[in-house]
Amino acid sequence: MMDYDRILSKKATEMRPSGIRKFFNLAAEMPHCISLGVGEPDFRTPWTIRDTAIAALEQGKTRYTANAGLRELREEVCRYLKRRFALTYQNENVLVTVGGSEAIDLAIRALVEPGEEVIIPEPCFVCYEPITTLTGGVPVHIATKEEDEFRLTPEELKCAITPKTKLLILPYPNNPTGGIMRREDLEAIAEVLRETDIMVLSDEIYSELVYGEERHVSIASLPGMAERTVVINGFSKTYAMTGWRLGYAAGPKAVISAMTKIHQSCIMSAPTTSQYAAITALKSCDEAVEAMRTEYSRRKRLVVKRLNEMGLHTFDPKGAFYVFPCIKSTGLSSEEFCERLLHEKEVAIVPGGAFGESGEGYVRISYAYSVSHLHTALNRIEEFLTENGI
Amino acid sequence: MEEFLRIMEKNARLPLEEIAAMLDQTPEETAALMDEAEEKGYIHGYETLVDWDQAGVNRVEAMIELHVSPRKSCGFDDIAQNIAAFNEVDNVYLMSGSYDLMVTIKGHNFQEIALFVAQRLSPLDDVISTATSFVLKTYKRAGRTYFGEEIDDREWNE
Ligand SMILES: Cc1ncc(COP(=O)(O)O)c(C=O)c1O
Numbered sequence: 001m002m003d004y005d006r007i008l009s010k011k012a013t014e015m016r017p018s019g020i021r022k023f024f025n026l027a028a029e030m031p032h033c034i035s036l037g038v039g040e041p042d043f044r045t046p047w048t049i050r051d052t053a054i055a056a057l058e059q060g061k062t063r064y065t066a067n068a069g070l071r072e073l074r075e076e077v078c079r080y081l082k083r084r085f086a087l088t089y090q091n092e093n094v095l096v097t098v099g100g101s102e103a104i105d106l107a108i109r110a111l112v113e114p115g116e117e118v119i120i121p122e123p124c125f126v127c128y129e130p131i132t133t134l135t136g137g138v139p140v141h142i143a144t145k146e147e148d149e150f151r152l153t154p155e156e157l158k159c160a161i162t163p164k165t166k167l168l169i170l171p172y173p174n175n176p177t178g179g180i181m182r183r184e185d186l187e188a189i190a191e192v193l194r195e196t197d198i199m200v201l202s203d204e205i206y207s208e209l210v211y212g213e214e215r216h217v218s219i220a221s222l223p224g225m226a227e228r229t230v231v232i233n234g235f236s237k238t239y240a241m242t243g244w245r246l247g248y249a250a251g252p253k254a255v256i257s258a259m260t261k262i263h264q265s266c267i268m269s270a271p272t273t274s275q276y277a278a279i280t281a282l283k284s285c286d287e288a289v290e291a292m293r294t295e296y297s298r299r300k301r302l303v304v305k306r307l308n309e310m311g312l313h314t315f316d317p318k319g320a321f322y323v324f325p326c327i328k329s330t331g332l333s334s335e336e337f338c339e340r341l342l343h344e345k346e347v348a349i350v351p352g353g354a355f356g357e358s359g360e361g362y363v364r365i366s367y368a369y370s371v372s373h374l375h376t377a378l379n380r381i382e383e384f385l386t387e388n389g390i
Numbered sequence: 391m392e393e394f395l396r397i398m399e400k401n402a403r404l405p406l407e408e409i410a411a412m413l414d415q416t417p418e419e420t421a422a423l424m425d426e427a428e429e430k431g432y433i434h435g436y437e438t439l440v441d442w443d444q445a446g447v448n449r450v451e452a453m454i455e456l457h458v459s460p461r462k463s464c465g466f467d468d469i470a471q472n473i474a475a476f477n478e479v480d481n482v483y484l485m486s487g488s489y490d491l492m493v494t495i496k497g498h499n500f501q502e503i504a505l506f507v508a509q510r511l512s513p514l515d516d517v518i519s520t521a522t523s524f525v526l527k528t529y530k531r532a533g534r535t536y537f538g539e540e541i542d543d544r545e546w547n548e
Contacts, residue, residue, distance in 0.1 A: 042542070
């Protein structure tokens with residue numbers, strides 16, 4: 001018998017399973033369970049994008065692309081970043097990856113030496129910490145607070161910086177809080193960083209999902225910041241293309257070249273069909289993106305209003321497609337709240353603690369669902385609160 | 391108003407408060423919009439999408455293409471209004487292309503519809519000819535599919 005506990009690497013066995021998966025597994029066993037749990041769009045990829053992919057297959061475009069991605073796609077990425085976020089990049093500043101996920105992995109691996117510190121504002125998406133740890137880096141958490149609209153403040157950043165700090169993760173618009181960083185917030189962060197050699201990994205995967213009059217601002221567009229920032233973006237959320245596994249990084253040439261070396265060894269090149277489709281996405285899908293944004297925005301208003309009316313204090317998020325209600329008033333921990341809601345009302349949501357300790361006391365509700373689905377699920381949550389007298 | 395109508399088109403059965411929330415309005419403001427939309431005829435009514443097959447009730451639907459002969463005193467609009475006045479008729483459209491009016495009607499069985507066409511529609515002075523096609527199966531109606539809800543197979547991948 002093989003003793004796999006001894007065979008597996010320590011790094012792998014020590015990885016904690018994602019707190020989100022645990023609830024999915026529970027929910028999957030309940031046939032009538034309705035979910036507000038997933039972190040991906042409910043929309044289908046716009047047809048023109050799918051059509052381009054089909055045409056690419058028909059034309060037999062089935063080989064590897066250049067390691068860094070199709071030249072035409074990288075050119076379109078540069079044009080897009082210029083047009084939407086006033087970012088100036090050339091082809092050699094762009095690497096096309098397997099989702100934003102791979103780009104995050106590569107950036108951390110290309111930058112972080114064992115023992116160096118990576119500052120991670122929390123609550124946040126679950127991948128930064130395990131990748132940092134696998135790389136030998138040391139995660140340093142900053143708890144963002146609801147009273148600051150879950151923004152990173154320059155004071156807290158200053159406190160977290162040590163001589164060992166290598167990288168700041170800047171995950172805005174934020175999953176799970178929906179918080180965003182406005183230009184003046186970013187300016188204050190940039191002011192702290194400009195005197196240092198600290199790099200920024202700016203995860204802007206939700207950059208097109210910002211609501212109201214606000215527009216997403218990239219920290220790389222601020223003076224002196226492009227040279228110390230790797231921008232991560234992708235197609236999953238903006239174009240409802242999660243299954244196409246396509247994203248990209250844009251940053252200083254030296255960093256992108258180092259990332260490309262790693263990418264070359266472990267991936268070769270991102271999926272070819274997806275790359276052709278992505279060119280169409282960037283070129284001609286602004287209207288489709290706007291239509292999806294409008295729909296998310298309606299749903300967000302509905303969900304925020306109803307949750308607040310039920311007595312769950314809910315911060316009005318400005319971005320992404322999640323709300324992050326505070327459940328402290330119920331006296332339950334976020335795990336307990338979610339477990340009981342699942343068992344008593346068969347509604348699956350994610351405990352805030354899954355996104356870092358500072359998420360405790362909150363739960364994440366995704367509104368990547370139809371209005372009628374949201375309506376039913378919200379009714380059940382309301383019943384749950386009423387029946388339990390909370 | 392446009393945003394209100396867009397939301398109403400898909401979600402007319404939602405409580406007023408929820409429609410108001412989506413519009414970022416008070417329920418009173420939304421109620422006023424609703425009144426205005428109904429008064430001005432932006433909203434003509436609220437239809438229920440019944441799947442009669444599913445309910446096990448015999449219902450037949452037919453689409454009838456009509457050629458008509460408009461005259462000076464009696465144009466397309468007048469002819470269409472005469473036809474629309476029949477209770478049996480669901481929809482009447484003026485069409486571009488090879489025929490003039492499209493009429494849809496529902497009945498309990500084929501015979502009922504055939505009789506209606508033969509005894510009521512065809513005899514009208516302005517109707518030159520009719521071509522009746524029966525609906526065999528409904529797959530989608532008013533934006534809703536009739537072959538069961540799509541399954542949400544999204545995984546929790548984070
Ligand atoms: C904040 C954040 N970054 C990155 C990703 C990864 O997305 P993908 O790899 O599909 O581009 C996600 C997906 O949930 C996310 O929420």
